Each structure stands twice: as structure tokens, then as C-alpha cells.
Amino acid sequence: MKSKCFYCFLFLIFLGLQDCCEGRLLLASPKPDRDNAAGYARWLVSQSSWGILSTISMEFGGSPFGNVVSFSDGVVDKSTGIPYFYLTTLDPTARNALKDHRSSLTISEYPLGTCGNADPENPVCAKITLTGKLVLLDANSKETKFAQTALFTKHPEMKGWPKSHNFRIFKLKIENIFMINWFGGPKPLTVAQYLKYKI
Amino acid sequence: MKSKCFYCFLFLIFLGLQDCCEGRLLLASPKPDRDNAAGYARWLVSQSSWGILSTISMEFGGSPFGNVVSFSDGVVDKSTGIPYFYLTTLDPTARNALKDHRSSLTISEYPLGTCGNADPENPVCAKITLTGKLVLLDANSKETKFAQTALFTKHPEMKGWPKSHNFRIFKLKIENIFMINWFGGPKPLTVAQYLKYKI
Numbered sequence: 001m002k003s004k005c006f007y008c009f010l011f012l013i014f015l016g017l018q019d020c021c022e023g024r025l026l027l028a029s030p031k032p033d034r035d036n037a038a039g040y041a042r043w044l045v046s047q048s049s050w051g052i053l054s055t056i057s058m059e060f061g062g063s064p065f066g067n068v069v070s071f072s073d074g075v076v077d078k079s080t081g082i083p084y085f086y087l088t089t090l091d092p093t094a095r096n097a098l099k100d101h102r103s104s105l106t107i108s109e110y111p112l113g114t115c116g117n118a119d120p121e122n123p124v125c126a127k128i129t130l131t132g133k134l135v136l137l138d139a140n141s142k143e144t145k146f147a148q149t150a151l152f153t154k155h156p157e158m159k160g161w162p163k164s165h166n167f168r169i170f171k172l173k174i175e176n177i178f179m180i181n182w183f184g185g186p187k188p189l190t191v192a193q194y195l196k197y198k199i
Numbered sequence: 200m201k202s203k204c205f206y207c208f209l210f211l212i213f214l215g216l217q218d219c220c221e222g223r224l225l226l227a228s229p230k231p232d233r234d235n236a237a238g239y240a241r242w243l244v245s246q247s248s249w250g251i252l253s254t255i256s257m258e259f260g261g262s263p264f265g266n267v268v269s270f271s272d273g274v275v276d277k278s279t280g281i282p283y284f285y286l287t288t289l290d291p292t293a294r295n296a297l298k299d300h301r302s303s304l305t306i307s308e309y310p311l312g313t314c315g316n317a318d319p320e321n322p323v324c325a326k327i328t329l330t331g332k333l334v335l336l337d338a339n340s341k342e343t344k345f346a347q348t349a350l351f352t353k354h355p356e357m358k359g360w361p362k363s364h365n366f367r368i369f370k371l372k373i374e375n376i377f378m379i380n381w382f383g384g385p386k387p388l389t390v391a392q393y394l395k396y397k398i
Contacts, residue, residue, distance in 0.1 A: 050319035052251035052305045054263035060330050060375055064253035064263035066305030068326035070319050086320070090384070092377070106251045106265030111310040119356050120249035120269050121285070127267035131259050157318050176259055178291070185289070 029199075031114055037187040038197035041179050044109055044128050046079040046199060049154055051107040053085065053172075055096035055134065067093040071105065072147075072154040081195050083130065083172045084137075084147035086158050088165040093134075097170065103134035105172050109181075126181035132174040144169050228398075230313055236386040237396035240378050243308055243327050245278040245398060248353055250306040252284065252371075254295035254333065266292040270304065271346075271353040280394050282329065282371045283336075283346035285357050287364040292333075296369065302333035304371050308380075325380035331373040343368050 029047070032039035050070045057065035071083040083105050087094040097103060106129045109115055115125035137144045147169045152159050161167055177189045228246070231238035249269045256264035270282040282304050286293040296302060305328045308314055314324035336343045346368045351358050360366055376388045 050307065050309060052253070052265050052307075054251070054253040054265040054303075054305075056261075056263055057303075057330070061301070062255075063301040063330050064255055064265075064303055065330060065377075066251045066253040066263075066265050066303050066328055068305060068307040068309070068319055102260070102262040104253075104256075104263055104265050106253075106267060108249065108251075108267040110249060110267070119354050120267055121354070122356065129265055131256070131262050131264060155318050155320070157321065178264075 031109075034182045037179065037181075037189040038193045039199065040126065040181050040187075041128055041177060041189060041194050042079065042081050042197050042199045044107055044112075044126055044179075044181075045073050045081060045083065045130075047112055048107045051083075051105050053093055053134070054104045054106065055093050056100045056102055057092065058096055058099055059092060065092060065096060066106075067091065069093065069105075070151075070155050070158075072150040074150050075146075075153050079199050080150075081197070082174070084150055085134075085170045085172075086148075086151050086155070086161070086167050087170050088167045090165055094136075094168070094170065097134040098136065101133035101135055103172060104129050104131040106130075123180045123183050126179065129178040130172055130174045131176040131178065132172050134170055134172055137169045137171060139168070143171075147171065230308075233381045236378065236380075236388040237392045238398065239325065239380050239386075240327055240376060240388060240393050241278065241280050241396050241398045243306055243311075243325055243378075243380075244272050244280060244282065244329075246311055247306045250282075250304050252292055252333070253303045253305065254292050255299045255301055256291065257295055257298055258291060264291060264295060265305075266290065268292065268304075269350075269354050269357075271349040273349050274345075274352050278398050279349075280396070281373070283349055284333075284369045284371075285347075285350050285354070285360070285366050286369050287366045289364055293335075293367070293369065296333040297335065300332035300334055302371060303328050303330040305329075322379045322382050325378065328377040329371055329373045330375040330377070331371050333369055333371055336368045336370055338367070342370075346370065 052066040053069045054066045057063045074080045109126040110120040118125040179187050251265040252268045253265045256262045273279045308325040309319040317324040
């Protein structure tokens with residue numbers, strides 16, 4: 001009977017990881033060493049399925065406006081580090097971006113469940129902010145085709161979202177990376193180092 | 200032996216809720232009806248322990264800069280709906296806010312584990328953005344004392360954070376509420392309705 005409880009334990013851990021925190025992990029992979037800044041940043045982005053996308057609000061006097069969004073940076077065997085989004089102009093984020101491209105995507109390691117007992121604001125629980133320009137992709141480009149596959153693979157229900165809402169694919173053209181994954185302030189990391197890292 | 204597995208099941212669900220998604224829930228409470236906009240918004244804020252605080256970046260040409268922060272809106276028997284933060288000017292968010300108060304706090308229901316199988320961007324998985332002014336509190340005020348208790352109760356490790364980092368208490372003076380918790384766009388909800396709601 002011990003073994004039954006053991007399998008029950010394993011199954012529930014599996015359920016917990018799959019359904020509770022991050023339902024759409026493609027391939028869970030162990031986190032890199034904290035000193036490997038590019039590797040850690042790419043791991044955090046590829047393992048996460050959602051974050052907060054901030055734009056400059058047209059409606060609220062130029063205030064920064066954060067919004068919960070899903071994203072994907074690639075498919076199972078090809079992570080690019082570039083976040084792609086499936087947005088509708090029924091939502092303020094896409095409307096804001098079309099008027100002012102300045103934007104940032106922020107992701108916490110906390111919902112991945114890999115921070116142990118650390119508080120979400122504790123620097124050992126990693127956080128990353130990718131700052132840049134949020135741009136609409138040309139609907140007929142090769143990149144759009146790739147991005148759509150990346151999004152629909154990680155977020156299968158997007159395929160069924162209402163056509164009438166006119167969802168379009170946007171990407172964040174990253175210009176700066178702010179990542180904290182330990183004590184001592186943000187890790188030095190250039191966009192080139194981040195993008196060229198192979199995972 | 201069935202009952203052993205049952206208790207194992209309950210214990211692991213408990214562990215999952217406590218450690219995986221949201222380690223510092225004070226009193227987990229069921230979510231209100233989705234048509235109760237004020238109740239739902241206050242529930243989401245009081246049940247969450249972290250979010251993304253966006254400010255206008257001094258460093259990156261006025262871009263919106265989202266940052267992962269912990270917060271608290273009260274103590275076990277007194278939720279106020281007002282988010283309080285424990286921030287240091289070693290971090291860009293506090294520095295930005297001292298130059299330009301415009302800010303927003305964004306919270307997703309997703310990490311609470313109460314969205315079922317819905318994607319984080321699906322409107323049935325609630326999201327809230329509180330837009331307003333991020334202000335530093337007077338260190339000697341009554342409100343600061345209350346806010347510190349609220350923060351240290353929900354985030355016990357904050358008590359031990361380095362004195363040398365000069366953490367100070369900030370609050371978001373809410374001016375607008377954007378909440379989606381179902382289809383049909385943001386729920387109409389004034390700041391007065393939100394603040395006066397008793398939970």
C-alpha cells in the first residue's frame with residue numbers, strides 16, 4: 001500500500017505542477033545556474049506562458065498600464081527569446097501600442113513554483129522585465145506564421161477565440177533587459193547576449 | 200488504506216495551494232459571483248500577495264516599466280483594498296515613482312489556481328489593473344504603522360530585509376479600476392464602490 005500512496009504523491013505533484021501554476025509548460029527544464037544570466041533569462045521566458053505587458057495609456061493621461069497577457073517565444077524545439085502576443089484592439093493594450101510602441105513585458109519566476117519559500121519580491125525569486133517596442137506583425141509574413149504556431153502550441157484555446165474580435169499578432173522588439181535572480185542588483189545582460197543564447 | 204490515500208490527497212492539495220501558487224494567503228475565501236464587481240475586485244486584491252507595479256521609466260526614455268512586487272492591502276480582519284508596498288530606491292520602481300507618481304498595479308487570478316483550465320488571457324480568468332499615483336508614506340503616520348503590519352503579516356520575511364537598503368512604505372492612490380472577470384469587456388466599477396465594499 002505504501003507504493004500506492006507514493007504514486008498518489010507523484011500524481012498529485014504532477015497535477016500541481018501542470019494545473020495549479022503553469023498549465024501550459026511545453027517541456028519543463030531545470031533552471032540554469034544563477035550566474036548564467038543569458039541562460040537564466042531565456043529559461044524564465046521560455047518556461048513562462050503569461051506575464052504583464054505594460055503600455056502607455058491613452059485613456060489615463062499617459063499612465064503606465066499593465067495588462068495580463070499570454071505569450072510564447074517559440075515552439076518545443078525552437079525558443080527564440082522574442083515574446084509574441086495574440087491581441088485584439090478591443091483591449092486597451094493593443095490600442096495603446098498602435099499609438100505609442102513603448103512597452104515592457106514583466107515575468108516573475110514565482111508562479112513557476114521554483115522559488116522555494118522565498119517571497120515574490122525576494123531577489124532569489126527571479127524577475128525579468130524586457131523593455132522595448134510592441135509592434136504589430138505583417139499578417140502575411142513568415143515570422144507571423146511562426147509566431148502563430150508558437151502561440152497556438154502553448155495556448156491551444158487561442159485557436160478557437162472569436163474571429164470577430166480580430167486578434168492580431170504582436171511582438172516585443174526588445175531594447176533592454178532588467179533581470180534580478182540573486183542578491184546584488186540586476187544582472188548585466190545585453191539584448192545580443194540574450195538573443196543569441198541557445199537553449 | 201483508502202482513507203490514508205485520501206488524507207495524503209488532501210494534504211498534497213493543501214501543500215499545493217500553500218507552497219506552489221500563493222504561499223502567503225491569510226484566509227482563503229471563495230470567489231464572489233462574477234456580477235459582483237466590487238466584491239470580485241476586492242477578493243482578487245486581498246487574496247493576492249504579489250503583482251506587477253508599472254511606473255514611467257526615467258532610465259529608458261519614459262517607457263512603461265513593470266516590476267514584480269509584493270504587496271498587502273490589510274490584515275486578516277481588515278482588508279482596505281489599498282495596496283501597500285515595501286520598496287527601496289535601490290530598485291528603479293521606487294526611484295521612478297519619486298519623480299513621476301503615475302503608476303498601475305496589475306494582478307492576475309491565474310496564480311491563485313482558481314481559473315480552472317482557462318488560459319491566463321481568457322476573460323473568465325480575472326485580471327485587474329489599478330491605475331493611480333504611487334506615493335511614499337510619511338514614516339511616522341498611523342497609516343504607515345497599519346501598512347507595515349499589513350505587509351509584515353502577509354510577507355513575514357520582510358521584517359528581516361536589510362536595514363541598509365532603506366525600505367520605505369508606499370501606497371497606490373487608486374484613480375481608476377480596470378477589471379475583466381468574464382466576457383463582455385471591463386466591469387463598470389468606480390473607486391468609491393471598490394473602496395467602500397466590506398469584505
